[in-house]
Amino acid sequence: MPKKSNSHTHPAQQESDGTRPEPTEQTFPVVGVGASAGGLDAFTKLLKNLPADTGMAFVLVQHLDPKHVSLLPELLGRASSMPVAEVSDGTRIKPNYVYVMPPNYSLAILHGVLHLMPRPDGLGKHLPIDDFLSSLAEDRHSNAIGVILSGTASDGTLGMRSIKLEGGITFAQSEDSAEYDGMPHSAIAAGHVDFVLTPEEIGKELVRIARHPYLRPEETGPRGELVSEGGDNLNKIFVLLRSRTGNDFTYYKHSTIRRRIKRRMVLHQLEKIEDYVKYLQKQPGELDALFQDILINVTSFFRDPETFDALQQEVFPALIEQRSAEQSLRIWVPGCSTGEEVYSVAITLLEFLGERASNTHIQIFASDIDDKAIDIARQGIYPESIRDVIAPGRLQRFFVKTPSGYQISKIIRDICVFALQNVAKDPPFSRLDLICCRNLMIYLGAVLQKKVLHTFHYALRPGRFLMLGTSETIGSFADLFATVDKKSKIYAKKSVATLPGYDFTTLPHAPMSAADQTAPARAPSALDLQHEAERLILTTYGPPGVIINQDLQILHFRGQTGPYIEPSPGSASLNLLKMARQDLVLELRSVVNQAIKERSKARKEGVRIRSDGGYRMVNLQVLPLAEEGATEPHFLVLFEPSNETPAVSPRDAETPDTTNLRIQTLEQELLSSREYMQSIIEEQEATNEELQSANEEIQSANEELQSTNEELETAKEELQSTNEELSTINEEHENRNLELMSSNNDLANLLASVELAIVILSDDLRIRRFTPTAKTLLNLIDADIGRPIGNIRPNVNIPDLEKQVREVIDTMSAQSSEVQDRDGRCYTLSIRPYKTLDNRIEGVVMSFINIDSTKKAEQMHQILQQERRLAAVVRDSHDAVTMQDFAGRILAWNRRAQEMYGYTEEEALQLNISVLTSQKNQEEMRDLIERLKRGEHILPFETTRITKDGREINVWLTVSALLGESGNPAAIATTEKEV
Structure with missing residues (x-):
């Protein structure tokens, strides 16, 4: 039935000259x-x-x-x-x-x-x-x-x-x-x-x-006819898009796609969709343009700020509490567009972690089917207009100013991995802690919504979180996700026992070779025998049972439960009460409800059930299972055969004993039914209150959804997929590897060309890199990278090295000192803080500058100065000063010695000291020389000397040994004063 026109123009108002109506x-x-x-x-x-x-x-x-x-x-x-x-x-x-x-x-x-x-x-x-x-x-x-x-x-x-x-x-x-x-x-x-x-x-x-007819509804009829009537042509466009881009839009919302097709038809002056299909076939580039138009990249930084507040208050604390020290924090943002949402999540997480961020391994995966949007997201460069939506503090901390706007800082880009991925068909990321998928589902049809929600359920770790957009919901998939924050659309994964509904492509089995068929069987090990023995014991002596959740869904069968549980006619179900035999339903319901309500074990003995034409007794026991990290409770239901009452056949049903037994049984069943009915009444009253509250919330939610969502239809379908994470992030790694390779080559050549001993240490004092010159000086090998500097025994004596490094890191100020190697060579050790591009301290840089030649030149200059001063003192002394070796050859002779003994300096340097010693003192002088050789100290004493003209004079003699470079006595110095 055609729609009524909203035009209020009367036919008489139309101009006769052919102008179109208003x-x-x-x-x-x-x-x-x-x-x-x-x-x-x-x-x-x-x-x-x-x-x-x-x-x-x-x-x-x-x-x-x-x-x-x-x-x-x-x-x-x-x-x-x-x-x-x-x-x-x-x-x-x-x-x-x-x-x-x-x-x-x-x-x-x-x-x-x-x-x-x-x-x-x-x-x-x-x-x-x-x-x-x-x-x-x-x-x-x-x-x-x-x-x-x-x-x-x-x-x-x-x-x-x-x-x-x-x-x-x-x-x-x-x-x-x-x-x-x-x-x-x-x-x-x-x-x-x-x-x-x-x-x-x-x-x-x-x-x-x-x-164009698209903008002239009074001539073309209702607005949608240009495209909506061409269902087959729409499918043809989907075929062309899939062939060109590899993406199937069949199950996307057609209303959105029709608007985009109409827009392209207007741009190309085409009035019929059939003509547009032909145009697409002739111009493949138009398929790319249509593909870009269909991809609605609506995103911005910190969209709906209250949602990010909810992440900090409800999601991130739970993730940190449940995370082990070695476990990575993994987040996935499907439909990431140009990356604003991804970086907003990363910034919010780093702000929440604070100082703990350096000790937390974070992986944020972002995916989209738009390769152009992915390229923009990887670069992380955004226009200056983002200043209007990002607080100045965040802008200064997490962004770097560039000529074209602002770029996300490298520390955030390093934890975000972007990849091309179709969430509806490609393998998802796995073992995730959070999936942030906002405002993607509203563009998907019912079939895709089912697949995507099951994909998210598979990809999340148990109990971890899914965040949807404000106009989205999990619909009827409450069995997969539990509501955490209804306003912020945050949900937690539930554990379910349903089988996956996704068909995998399986490879054909390879035929067995002859060698495989004739290979001898492996002898069972002792451990295999032990496991088999334990299995037989549990099977023979352990009571059968089932594991259920709080919704009474059976998750696991244990032992032979056939006498107690069997499939019921009708639709397949794993509900415990639907599968239990009729005789057990009342008692089983009562004891299970008691265990669930009290969260403790419950037991019911003497329950009579039919068996082999008679009756036998069974004990029911329900035990809560303590599971670490579980988000919902599970229970073990055991069926224990009882030997207290013998089996009773129907032929004996008329005896008094059996009549009394039957009365007792009926009374027990009546009591159990009353208890169960009371609990049902209480639960019903609570449920009615919850339903009334839920009804109000649903009405409010319907009003919101009606204004923002054109179609919301969901049904139940399950999906299981495999994860091939390396293949999806390979492109990102290749790009980063090329950058790292270029940087490493530059750094390696720079360090090799600098003839300085340089060592870079991390903030935990481990060796990160060193130059070739540092190998010999510090006794390093290539395998020492990563070792603590305290474990290295360098060829240089550096006292309190670790303490100096710690002081530099703590004070962020450089230190310099002089050190010596084992050969006595001197170096200037400079320790400076290692600063990253974002001005964080992550270690130190140690450099050794050889100053040995400069040091020796200074020492030689000092020695020469000292020698000059000493020579002046010796030359002008009032006492005779001489120097001789241990053989007696005179090596030095001052002016006073010439005056006392009559020999000139030239004559004395050709003589032996024995010419000055009288015959009676020769033995004394030889003994004196031996004592000096041994390093003994000689006190001044009086002795006799012989002058050149043969006179004997008495002198006060002071003798001392001069040490050589090795520290041993090398010569004798004397000071003689005439008495």
């Missing part, structure tokens, strides 16, 4: 035009190329001086064939009119009515073009058209993005025709522009678009 206010397009410096001339040229009956409304938003009255309406009215008016608050737009925003306001549109909004204060950033275009996209959706003309800066870029995401059409003035190309260039560079034309060409293209 479009309804809900259907005609609205063109938002943004301009700044140089925009008046561009807009004038645009208006001159527009007729009076385009069927569109035009709204001009320009940067104006807030203190001056605008003359734009008057100036533009001269160039336009349409009426031009300045906007007043509450103006309802009409087609074939031009509206100009007044100064000192911002502009918004709601249900076709223009509203003047207060201009932000001086501290706020005034972006009137972005504000209006974003408002226009929300109000008109695919009927919004954006145009950016000449201007500086980047106002309008985000607004153009909003229009394109809603299925609208966007234009930008060509940069060479713009007087100021800042605004057009920004929009074009961001990839949000469909047409780049001169103002004259933009006007002509708008006229062509205005005549």
